[in-house]
Amino acid sequence: MNVKSRVRLGAVVGAAVLSVGATAGSAVADAPSPRVLAGVGSDTTQDVMNAIAEVVDGGATIASYNATGSATIKTRVTGCDDVIRPDGSSAGINALNSDVDALHGCLDFARSSRGPVDTTTQDLTWIPFAKDAVSIAVREDSALNNNLDLTTAQLHDIYTCDLTTLNGVSLTPLIPQANSGTRTFFLGKIGVTEAQLGTCVGTMQEHNGVELDSAGDIAPYSIAQYIAQVTQVANDRHGATVLGKVDGSEPFTTEGKLNTSFVYSRDVYNVVPTKKVSDGDATITATFVGVSSKVCTATDAGQSVIEKFGFGQISTCGATTLKGER
Structure with a gap:
């Protein structure tokens, strides 16, 4: 993989928690203690799932x-070793897959902002629960923020380092960390493989706008995460970033909500072992499966938690048709 060594991990300001005074049902940094179902993975959906x-x-x-957080997590009171904390969708899915193969029973689901990339088996089931989209972020005080509307072709050339300046600014593109579902999704949308990723591209923790600290920085960003951050229902780490258009598509509606028709829209998922679905595991089924599942119907003071955290609701919430290996 050709990735520039200018890595900016660790620039997150503060812990991933809400400010004092957050309402009930808002995100917490981590589960305070082991519970019945343990899940890991996506940065994109960690706050809404919290x-x-x-x-x-x-x-x-x-x-x-x-x-992100401590190096390891404890998912069971007894019977399980500490789990190395997975950072990103692919890391979470891989951890769940390994747990299933080893019959450990220490993980129950993985959060994912991408669909399956390996369908050689049907060991895992991707259960969609919300709509998100990925736009492009730049600093508000940069000349890049001048009617920013990039085409897919331009983004392809930026991330292969064939387009190096824009609006008179030398570009310093960033991409989410390895194992990020947003990274996989975004590269797929702009038609760039990992092997084609240019050496001018640095890495960052996804959806951490604080890491965009120079005028040429540009990075993919979850629109739902951005909304949750600026409305402060999630830890506000958007920094000085703003989101631009892609192929003429606006990231927000006139009401400031997610534009679910954005050109790079996607479903987000909770991934569970297929056997637990097929065997009718009562807790998995009640929690994740079907439009009447607890995840799909979760509300906080009468408001959909899914929408409160910037995501869009979907008619296929709780569907179990999408299966794969990883």
Whole structure:
């Protein structure tokens, strides 16, 4: 993989928690103790799943561990070694897959902002629960923020380092960390493989706008995460970033909500072992499966938690048709 050594991990300001005074059902940094279902993975959906976890069964069922934090997490009171914390969708899916193969029973689901990339088996089931989209972020005080509307072709050339300046600014493109679902999704949308990624591209923790600290910085960003950050229902780490258009598509509606028709829109998922779905595991089914599942119907003070955290609702919430290996 050709990735520039200018890595900016670790620039997150503060812990991934809400400010004092957050309302009930808002995100927490991590599950305070092991619970019935343990999940890991995506940075994109960690905050909304933390909030859903606090609503579902009064916080007794779902333990959703953040993508970053302590090196390890403890998912069971007894019977399980500490789990190395997975950072990103692919890392979470791989950890779940390994746990299933080894019959450990220490993980129950993985958060994912991408669909399956390996369908050689049907060991895992991707259960969609919300709509997101990925736009492009730049600093508000940069000349790049001048009617920013990039085409897919331009983004392809930026991330292969064939387009190196824009609006008189030397570009310093950033891409989310390895194992990020947003990284996989975004590269797929702009038609760039990992092997084609240019040496001018640096890495960052996804959706951490604080890491865009120079005028030429440009990075993919979850629109739902951005909304949750600027409305401060999630830890506000958007820094000085703003989101631009892609192929003429606006990231927000006139009401400031996610434009679910954005050109790079995507479903987000909770991934579970297929056998637990096919065997009718009562807790997995009640929590994740079907439009009436606890995740799909979670509300906080009468408001959909999914929408509160910037995501869009989908008619296919809880579907179990999408299966794969990784």
